[in-house]
Structures are given as C-alpha cells and as structure tokens.
Amino acid sequence: MPLSEVHSKKLEEAIKALHTRGHYEAFMEDPRSYPNDGQKLEELLGTNFSMMGEDAKDFLESSEKSPFTQQMLGVSYPFLNTSTLANQAEKAFEVWRKTSREERASLLMGSLDRIAKLFPLMAEATMHTTGQSSIMAFQASGPHSSDRALESLAIGYELLGRYPKHADWHKRVGKQEIHLKKNFVAKPYGIGLSIGCSTFPVWNSLPSIFANLISGNVSLHKAHPSAVLPIALVLNAIREEAIEQGFDPNIVQLAIDPKEGPRTKELAESPMVKLIDYTGGSPFGEYIESLKGKITFTEKSGVNPVLMRSSENLNATLGNLAFSLSLYSGQMCTAPQNIFIPAEGVFENGELIPFDVVVKSLLKAIRGISEHEKIGPGTLASIQSEQTIERIKTSSNSGAQILLEASSFSDSHFPNSRNSSPAVLLVEEDEMDLAQSECFGPIAIVVKSKSFESAVKSAKDLAAEQGAISCACYCIDGKLNEWVADEMNQSFVPVSFNLEGYIWVNQAAAFSDFHLSGANPAGNASFGQVEFVSRRMVWLGNRYFQKPE
Incomplete structure (x- = not known):
C-alpha cells in the first residue's frame, strides 16, 4: 500500500527533525489529546489475550x-x-x-x-x-x-x-x-x-x-x-x-x-x-x-554521576537534582546515582557553601518530595520488583554512612503500594566500593571528593570501567564546563549542564538526544x-x- 499524503508529510517532518535536532514531537504528550473511550484494563484482567x-x-x-x-x-x-x-x-x-x-x-x-x-x-x-x-x-x-x-x-x-x-x-x-x-x-x-x-x-x-x-x-x-x-x-x-x-x-x-x-x-x-x-x-x-x-x-547497567562545583541558585539546583533522584524511584537507566560534592563545598555566586550545608539542603529537597502527601506518590510512584526493595536494604547495610533512610510512604490512592523513599548514603572518594556499580532503584550515593577536578577524574574512570548513560554537571564556569565535557566525552558519556525547572537529566528527547552512546560498558547501541x-x-x-x- 502506498504512503498516504498524511503519512508522507509526517515522515518528511520526522526526517527533517533528524537533521535539525531541534524539538519535534509527532505524538502529543497531553493525555487529553487522546479519547479514553476504548477498552479498559479491567476488561482484560483474568482473560485470554488473543x-x-x-x-x-x-x-x-x-x-x-x-x-x-x-x-x-x-x-x-x-x-x-x-x-x-x-x-x-x-x-x-x-x-x-x-x-x-x-x-x-x-x-x-x-x-x-x-x-x-x-x-x-x-x-x-x-x-x-x-x-x-x-x-x-x-x-x-x-x-x-x-x-x-x-x-x-x-x-x-x-x-x-x-x-x-x-x-x-x-x-x-x-x-x-x-x-x-x-x-x-x-x-x-x-x-x-x-x-x-x-x-x-x-x-x-x-x-x-x-x-x-x-x-x-x-x-x-x-x-x-x-x-x-x-x-x-x-x-x-x-x-x-x-x-x-x-x-x-x-x-x-x-x-x-x-x-x-x-x-x-x-x-x-x-x-x-x-x-x-x-x-x-x-x-x-x-x-x-x-x-x-x-x-x-x-x-x-551504568553508573551515572553528578558533578557539583557552583551554582547561581543552589536551592533551584538541588531541587532539580532531588526530583531527578526521586522520579520513578530511581528505576530509570538515566537516573543519577553518584553525587560528587567537593569536601570544601559548592560555590553559590562566588560564596563557598560548606559541604555539610549542601548535603543537608539536598536531603531537605528530597524529603520535600517524598514526604509531600500529593507530590510524593505521584513522583516516586511504586517499586516494580521485590528485588529492588532487597537492594535498598542491602545498600543500607553496606557500611556506608546513612544520610537518609529509605522508608515506605502513604499513598492514599493505593494503600497497598510497594514503595520506598530514596536512601542517601555517604562515602569518601578513596572508599568508593559501593559506588563502583549500579544500585538500581531509589539509592543515591554522595561521594565526598577531594576536589572538583578529582571528582571529574573519578567519574570519567568509573564510566570507562563500568559504563554510564548520563552525567549531570552543576558548574557556572564556562571554561571549566568545556573541560568537563571533553573529559566525560572521552568515556563516551554525554553531559547535561546546570539543568533547572522542568527539565531533568533522566530525560532524553527523540529526534534530538541520542539514548546511550553505544561506546562504553553501559551498552553497544x-x-x-x-x-x-x-x-x-x-x-x-x-x-x-x-x-x-
């Protein structure tokens, strides 16, 4: 059957988008754009699917x-x-x-x-x-x-x-x-x-x-x-x-x-x-x-890093990171895991914010999501498998310092939901055993690094050894960002810089973003x-x- 005029036009638009790499969506994201008048899930439960x-x-x-x-x-x-x-x-x-x-x-x-x-x-x-x-x-x-x-x-x-x-x-x-x-x-x-x-x-x-x-x-x-x-x-x-x-x-x-x-x-x-x-x-x-x-x-599997150096608005930065860590309880291949924070702290508009203050602010931002009656269940959702629940327990018993304990939360719509708030652990850069492999699920690891430069080296080396799909970097120094991009790109990891608002490192857009590089241990495609x-x-x-x- 030949292509219809409508299909030909859409295909031409898609091919053009491949070359321009700008925003393009052939299918609208808003659920209201699609009539919900067809078959319902309950009609399929307990049946033979032919x-x-x-x-x-x-x-x-x-x-x-x-x-x-x-x-x-x-x-x-x-x-x-x-x-x-x-x-x-x-x-x-x-x-x-x-x-x-x-x-x-x-x-x-x-x-x-x-x-x-x-x-x-x-x-x-x-x-x-x-x-x-x-x-x-x-x-x-x-x-x-x-x-x-x-x-x-x-x-x-x-x-x-x-x-x-x-x-x-x-x-x-x-x-x-x-x-x-x-x-x-x-x-x-x-x-x-x-x-x-x-x-x-x-x-x-x-x-x-x-x-x-x-x-x-x-x-x-x-x-x-x-x-x-x-x-x-x-x-x-x-x-x-x-x-x-x-x-x-x-x-x-x-x-x-x-x-x-x-x-x-x-x-x-x-x-x-x-x-x-x-x-x-x-x-x-x-x-x-x-x-x-x-x-x-x-x-x-991959071990996705976050590199922190400086910010114009630290609360906005940490809010964005907290949401990335919480979204679908970290059950995304692009979810961040290892958060490298220099021991001296992070700069906010030239002022050095101590390490402990940065960490406390991050934990507060995470709790602001997980403990929120409406935002929490909608963001964290549910844990797909019992193995992930066991992984949370295992990581919490790893010997790493527990900064934030994982716990189940109340979901008014689904009282029996299998869920968990994020666990946040702390390790030193010299003792990164726990951070050496993927901890799939709501598990974040703060790595107290000697310096920003050493953090980049550690993240780069780990990506080359274990693979990584995404990397978030918070740094407002343009020259430094060029260096970070070049370093991480050598391990074939793309970098997202200074994301704020309604865009997160977990996301990858069709027709613009490549999903995986296919050139490190996280995958060959x-x-x-x-x-x-x-x-x-x-x-x-x-x-x-x-x-x-």
Whole structure:
C-alpha cells in the first residue's frame, strides 16, 4: 500500500527533525489529546489475550502483578514453542524482505496510528505492571515510545533511499567501451529478537522492533514475564495493520516463557535468530554480546554521576537534582546515582557553601518530595520488583554512612503500594566500593571528593570501567564546563549542564538526544543514531555486463 499524503508529510517532518535536532514531537504528550473511550484494563484482567491472526490453542497465565495493588493481573497469553515461532517468522520474512521501503513505511505509519488509539489503555497496563505513575506510564509507553519508533522508521526510510536502485556504468579501456548495468539492494538479515525489560516494556523495545521492520527484518519479541500486557497491545496493533494491508501478521510475534522457566537463552541461541536487542543487567547483556553469529544491540547497567562545583541558585539546583533522584524511584537507566560534592563545598555566586550545608539542603529537597502527601506518590510512584526493595536494604547495610533512610510512604490512592523513599548514603572518594556499580532503584550515593577536578577524574574512570548513560554537571564556569565535557566525552558519556525547572537529566528527547552512546560498558547501541538501523541491513551491488551492440 502506498504512503498516504498524511503519512508522507509526517515522515518528511520526522526526517527533517533528524537533521535539525531541534524539538519535534509527532505524538502529543497531553493525555487529553487522546479519547479514553476504548477498552479498559479491567476488561482484560483474568482473560485470554488473543493475538490477531493467530490460532493459538495453548494460553499461559503471566506472573504480572500490580506494584500498586499487589493483585495479579491474571492475563494469559498464547504460547508457541520456539521452533514454531521461528518457522512462522521465517515464512513471513520471505515475503517481507522483498517489500519496498514505501510498503514498509505505510504499514508502520498505519501501525503508529493504531497504537496511538491505545495510549490510554497502554498507560493503565504499564502503570500496573511497572509501577510507573499514571502520567509517566502514559508518556513513556505512549507518545515517547511512538516518537522513538518513528525516529527509527525515519532513519531507515532515508537510508533505503540513499543509493539509486539502478545505474549505468561506462568506462573506456583502450579501444573497448566497458558497459555494466548495476542494481543496488539493501538486504536484511532475517529474524530479529527483542528482549523486553520490566520497567519500560514499550519504550525500550518499540524502537528496535521498528528498526527491524523498516530494514526488512521480522521481529520476535520476548516479553519480560512481569510486564507483558503493554507490549502485547502494541504487537497486536502492528499485526492488525499487517492483516489489513495484506501481509503476514507474523512479521511480529510475542514470545512468552513456558511454565518451566525462562527461555530467553533458547530464543537467543536459535540459529534462525540473526539480530538481538537487549535491555537489562550487565551479566546477561554480556552473554548476549558474546553470542557468535549474532548482531547485538544492548543497553546494560551504568553508573551515572553528578558533578557539583557552583551554582547561581543552589536551592533551584538541588531541587532539580532531588526530583531527578526521586522520579520513578530511581528505576530509570538515566537516573543519577553518584553525587560528587567537593569536601570544601559548592560555590553559590562566588560564596563557598560548606559541604555539610549542601548535603543537608539536598536531603531537605528530597524529603520535600517524598514526604509531600500529593507530590510524593505521584513522583516516586511504586517499586516494580521485590528485588529492588532487597537492594535498598542491602545498600543500607553496606557500611556506608546513612544520610537518609529509605522508608515506605502513604499513598492514599493505593494503600497497598510497594514503595520506598530514596536512601542517601555517604562515602569518601578513596572508599568508593559501593559506588563502583549500579544500585538500581531509589539509592543515591554522595561521594565526598577531594576536589572538583578529582571528582571529574573519578567519574570519567568509573564510566570507562563500568559504563554510564548520563552525567549531570552543576558548574557556572564556562571554561571549566568545556573541560568537563571533553573529559566525560572521552568515556563516551554525554553531559547535561546546570539543568533547572522542568527539565531533568533522566530525560532524553527523540529526534534530538541520542539514548546511550553505544561506546562504553553501559551498552553497544544508541537510539537515534544511524547505526542503530543501518547495522540491520547490508547494501549489495550486482553488476550485469552489457555486450557492445
């Protein structure tokens, strides 16, 4: 099906945004922009979730449990064994790989339209599987995910038009005129496997699914067992659009775990799987990267630093940092963890504010959020897994000085919510064992550093060794900031300087910000970069000798 005029215009706008890197959103962030008159979450609870165009006989109930209510969702999903999934994917690939970029783009743009109609339902499903607040669940799984998916689509669409389909090549060699007709084709690899995570089941997966599909590959999605429903809704929308446009819906398929336990390795090691996208912890990510014959795209653990030197308004600075630490209880890969504060203190408009005063002000700002009856629950939301609660306890028993104890808080809307206020710990720069690895969750570590310069060196070295995705720096000296950027960039970490107000280091905007650099131990891929899509296909040129007439 050719691209409609509306879809062509939106795709042109997206491609332009890729090059200008300014603010662009194809999908509005305001929930009021999307009618909430469709299916509701309660209608799906305790039911069999059928995939469009799939005649499944076996359904297995997931382990999805709401972090807010502590109630099981009770949704069962179709189960197909690995060989069946792979064979169906291979059959779909044989047709899909031969489609034009216009046909692929038409199907994917149509899919995005269908997905947008599901945003309210997806928000509910995300909230009650991940523990995100209602507004974050809406934005993260809804418009922000679709913007990132469109970003991948736009990159791929432009790449597929980069070279001519045909060329006439002439060269005179002595008395002979050599004439070749050439054609240029972008060949996909086959089956791509995306491995979902529990905290951002759509945002972390949809860009790779779209990157695979626009490249001519097909996609198997292995959902995290505790967060299946949000991505199942998305996959079903794509399958529905595929059927309407006359394609095999098995260009995307949902894979869930059997009763016996996880089968991620079984899927990843299948010889039919050629591409793997993974989001999660470093140990399993390193296993994925080690698989021979696979092209991998990983996002793993990282240790994100905050560097403090000076500020024009320290309260505003610390307020911004406190919110970054509190947002979704630190369960974001971009959340700050190690807060480097020089032992002498931090400058505010030339006046040196002692270390202890800075720390007390930071703790006050954090408590101002966590102890607020309305702001606290809406910002901190809920803890996705019991393992994160255990991690909070373990870190608090690490021997580091406890500056602020973590504790559960009252949520009037969800009395049974599994939640926690942030724990804040203190270590010396020479004794940073606790700060050497990611402490996923609401855990912040204040590092009392010898100087600002030594803090930058420590953060740079740690990023090179353990990886980092984000870095916040609060310093109003322009020359010093140039040095900081150069130092951290050497470990392939981007730096956000002096953020205040309604912008936080946790955030990364589609079409403008690259998510990860793909060049330090936090991962080998980067959303928004051309390589995130181009590595999924290979350009080939065929030559046909033309005899002289």
